[in-house]
Amino acid sequence: MAKAFPGGYFGRALIVDLDTAATEVKPLPESVLRSFIGGAGLGAWLMHELCPPGIDPLEPPAPLMFVFSPLVGTPLTTSAKFAVVAKSPLTGRLTDALASSHFAIAGKLTGHDAIVLRGRCADRSVAVIDGDSVTLTPADDLWGLPAADAERRLRERMGPAWRVAAIGPAGERQVRYATISHDGRHAGRGGLGAVLGSKLCKAVVVRASRKVAPADPGAVLAAAKELRGRSFGPATAKYRELGTMANLLAFNAISTLPTRNFSAARFDEAPALGDEEVSTLRQVARNSCASCSIGCEHIYRGSGGKNTRMEYENVFALGPLCGVSDPDAVIAASGRCDELGIDTISAGGTIAWAMESAEAGLIDAPWLRFGDGDALIRAIEEIGTREGLGELLAEGSRRASRAVGQGSEAFAAHVKGLELPGYEPRTLQAMALGLAVNARGADHNRSGAYEVDLAGGHDRLTGGAPQVAGAIETEDRAAIMDSLILCKFLRGVFEDPFAEWAALLRTVTGWDVDAAELARTARRIVIAKRLFNLREGWTREEDWLPERFLTQSLELDSGRAAALTPDRLTGMVNAYYRGRGLEPTGVPEPGTLRELDLENMSQFDRGSTAIREN
Amino acid sequence: MGTAKAALEWHGSTLLRRVTGIVGRVVGGPVIVVRAPGQELPALAPAVEVVEDAREGRGPLQGLAAGLRAVGDRAAGAYVSSTDVPLLHPAFVRRIVGALGQDEDVVLPEIGGHPQPLAAAYRTRLLGVVEELIASDRLRPAFVFERCRVLRLSETALLTDPMLARLDPGLSSVENLNNPDDYRQARALEPPEVNVERFGTLAPESGPRRTVVAACTLGAAAAAVGLTLDEHVVAALNGDQIIRDPELPLAAGDSVAFLAADAGG
Structure with missing residues (x-):
């Protein structure tokens, strides 16, 4: 008699060949699921298994994965999430973008813990996944539509039980930071929409046809009720009442708001974009993701009457970062990014680089200037259509700056090719490390090191041992939250996170997992991502910040200068490596691989990595 | 006074807690308190270090030697303060410390024609000189100044610093308490006015989010706007450090931003 599978899992991944619509099922051993859980963790394992080494992410054999998790489908608040995982066309490294929507539930209940797309459709198509079968239907009438419009048409055509993940025009044109969208949410970072677009696939459509039960339904229900109660408390008040927009003025007050392509950390005109101004005058609604009791979505109406979901990262990137x-x-620009299917952070970062380059006379775009809202919207339009300057900017700031040269690489604000989020690294030096070493690139979701800076207790302008320890700890916590998956906005309600997460996982799976095991799992996931990047050619030079941050200081109102020197960053990176069990080259020590059962993932040349000398 | 000056209360704090807090806000390194052997001290911030005079009753040079010895392997210079200066302003400390260049051993303010050796900055390398003077019973600070390079700053010179001129134009930073009358007058002073701004969910539902309050400590400023510094509330002082310590002393002109502790995405 076959052993019963752990609760919350199907134990299988569906692999779809888009050339032929053929499918195969890849069994997922319980040992793998327990070692990588789901979401971003399981995605990292699948990438090692299924992504051909050295592949161009936009070539047909490159896989694109929708990876679910054991908590999806349970009543646990914020658990209706999934990870989209691929080799990023923007960074050439692993990327995993999370999103919340009914697609997570319907996708998992196709009967799979992951859906992997490979190959390329012969014509513009929609991939319809129903159980183990896949049908490719023509998408000519959908091509060119915003993702939300394509989603609406498909659901009208197929019925409300179907859930859709789709790309916009930017994904079709393989803009390297195009998104995949569903229910108005976006798997935003790293260009996953470009990967789907490269496969001539406009959308993936799924519906629930199977069931999967947790190991202890009663305990899950009780845990869900208790967690839901906590989710209404003060730890989530900011998200519920104001949304992340509340960060804008607070960050401005502490010189942490990236402004005019990181040339400053305070934006004098920030109050015009702050929650007081925008919320009072323009907010029209508040929404929740599927299965979420927090309700962080705040919808605003622009002057044209269009409603747009606004978050801090949209506003920072398209506002202060561009001087607008x-x-x-800013609302119009954000809405247009959503329609075209573009990551707002990378769009804002790339446009801000272009504005600085244009003002310096390095690129021929006299219309493009900091502070010009019309120019911002024109640039977004050109990126989404790859017309005019958009052909260059669609490549992201790293490629664009290399093409332009003339020193413009120094002010292209990216790590590993991924544009920086709205956290100034010179005034948040734990975050500086988090941004530098993260596998995905400059990222605020895989590294929450800013929590260390903003918690008080350590000098946020002087990175050292406490900042390194904090960066590792927050990265570990993110690895588990992104694999279970639970929304990070819930993180403040957990007093003993690893123990509480282990308890949730126990009730769902039936495993006797504890906090210590989960802490080890976190380390395994972080290192597994690093190993994938190593396999794809990562070197230590990539765990670094752009020159601007290391050569230009910022003056604070207190009179202190915020400076991050190469020596200090080198010291923090070295300490991070030691804390993670890595060699000075950034390569995992053999003992680390043994301890984390990752020896079979070490397909890289240990001698090919370089050591930075500073 | 009837009570050791260090323990004298001033607007809800002690003089020693206040002075160490003000100095700590400016200097980049450790803050050292030198006490007489066995002297009881009021509560201090956890980071403040305490050392003892080798011998009691030997005057300021004995304390100076103990302090320089305690900090010498960690800092090239030190700001030296008495404990009885409730109006000490961070801008004053910053002005003195900032003037300590490579060509000076001491930065010595002279106010009303009087040198202020206990409101001055010293190179820690002077420890040997100070110890020699103590050994030869030459216990006045003036003997130190005879043997090193001293930058003397008059009121006019001090107030060329625009921040100091704005925040402590009368140089009250050096006004010490020599008798009960001085203390009474100091206690009668209003707490300093500080600018307070509340962000996010801490902002009032109506009315201005910015206001001016009279408060000597961070906790008092929070209370003045109906907040408590707990696990959900932090403060940023002058746009700089994020702080949770309600005892942190405030000075005139400070700006305090109260933020939700879960700031971030």
Whole structure:
């Protein structure tokens, strides 16, 4: 008699060949699921298994994965999430973007813990996944539509039980930071939409047809009720009442708001974009993701009457980072990014680089200037259509700056090719390390090191041992939250996170997992991602920040200068490596691989990595 | 006074807690308190270090030697303060410390024609000189100044610093308490005015989020706007450090931003 599978899992991944619509099922051993859980963790394992080494992410054999998790489908608040995982066309490294929507539940209940797309459709198509079968249907009538419109048409055509993940025009044109969207949410970072677009696939459509039960349904229900109660408490008040937009003025007050392509950390016109101005005058609704009791979505109406979901990262990237203070322009720009299917952070970062380059006379775009809202929207439009300057900017700031040269690489604000989020690294030096070493690139979701900086207790302008320890700890916590998956906005309600997460996983799976095992799992996931990047050619030079941050200081109102020197960053990176069990080259020590059962993932040339000398 | 000056209360704090806090806000390194052997001290911030005079009753040079010895392997210079200066302003400390260049051993303010050796900055390398003077019973600070390079700063010179001129134009930073009358007058002073701004969910539902309050400590400023510094609330002082310590002393002109502790995405 076959052994019963752990609760919350199907134990299988569906692999779809888009050339032929053929499918195969890849069994997922219980040992793998227990070692990598789901979401971003299981995605890292699958990438090692299924992604051909050295592949161009936009070539047909490159896989694109929708990876679910054991908590999906349970009543646990914020658990209706999934990870989209691929080799990023923007960074050439592993990327995993999470999103919350009914697609997570319907996708998992196709009967799979992951759906992997490979190959390329013969024509523009929609991949319809129903159980183990896949049908490719023509998408000519959908091509060119925003993702939300394509989703609406498909659901009208197929019925409300079907859930859709789709790309916009930017994904079709393989803009390297195009998104995949569903229920108005986006798997945003790293260009996953470009990967789907490269496969001539406009959308993936799924519906629930199977069931999967947790190991202890009663305990899960009780845990869900208790967690839901906590989710209404003060730890989530900010997200519920104001949304992440509340960060803008607070960050401005502490010189942490990246402004005019990181040339400053305070934006004098920030109040025009702050929650007081925008929320009071323009907010029209509040929404929740599927299965979420927090309700962080705050919807705003622009001057044209269009409603747009606004978050801190949209506003920072398209506002202060580009020097734009007109809220109508920022709302319109954000809405246009959503329609085209573009990551707002990378769009803002790349445009801000272009504005600085244009003002310096390095690129021929006299219309493009900091502070010009019309220019911002024009740039977004050109990126989404790859017309005019958009052909260059669609490549992201790293490739664009290399193409332009003339020293413009120094102010392209990216790590590993991924544009920086809205956290100034010179005034948040734990975050500086988190941004530098993360596998995905400059990222605030896989590294929450800013929590260390903003918690008080350590000098946020002087990175050292406490910042390194904090960066490792927050990275570990993110690895588990991104694999279970639970929304990070819930993180403040857990007093003993690893123990509480282990308890949730026990009730769902039936495993006797504890906090210590989960802490080891976190380390395994972080190192597994690093190993994938190593296999793809990562060197230590990539765990670094752009020159601007290491050569230009910022003056604070207190009179202190915020400076991050190469020596200090080198010291923090070295300490991070030691803390993670890595060699000075950034390569995992053999003992680390043994301890984490990752020896079979070490397909890289240990001698090929370089050591930075500073 | 009837009570050791260090323990004298001033607007809800002690003089020693206040002075160490003000100095700590400015200097980049450790803060050292030198006490007489066995002297009881009021509560201090956890980071403050305490050392003892080798011998009691030997005057300021004995304390100076103990302090320089305690900090010498960690800092090239030190700001030296008495404990009875409730109006000490961070801008004053910053002005003195900032003037200590490579060509000076001491930065010595002279106010009203009087040198202020206990409101001055010293190179820690002077420890040997100070110890020699103590050994030869030459216990006045003036003997130190005879043997090193001293930058003397008059009121006019001090107030060329625009921040100091704005925040402590009368140089009250050096006004010490020599008798009960001085203390009474100091206690009668209003707490300093500080600017407070509340962000996010801490902002009032109506009315301005910015206000001016009279508060000597961070906790008092929070209370003045109806907040408590707990696990959900932190403060940023002058746009710089994130702080949770309600005892942190505030000075005139400070700006305090109260933020939700879960700031971030």
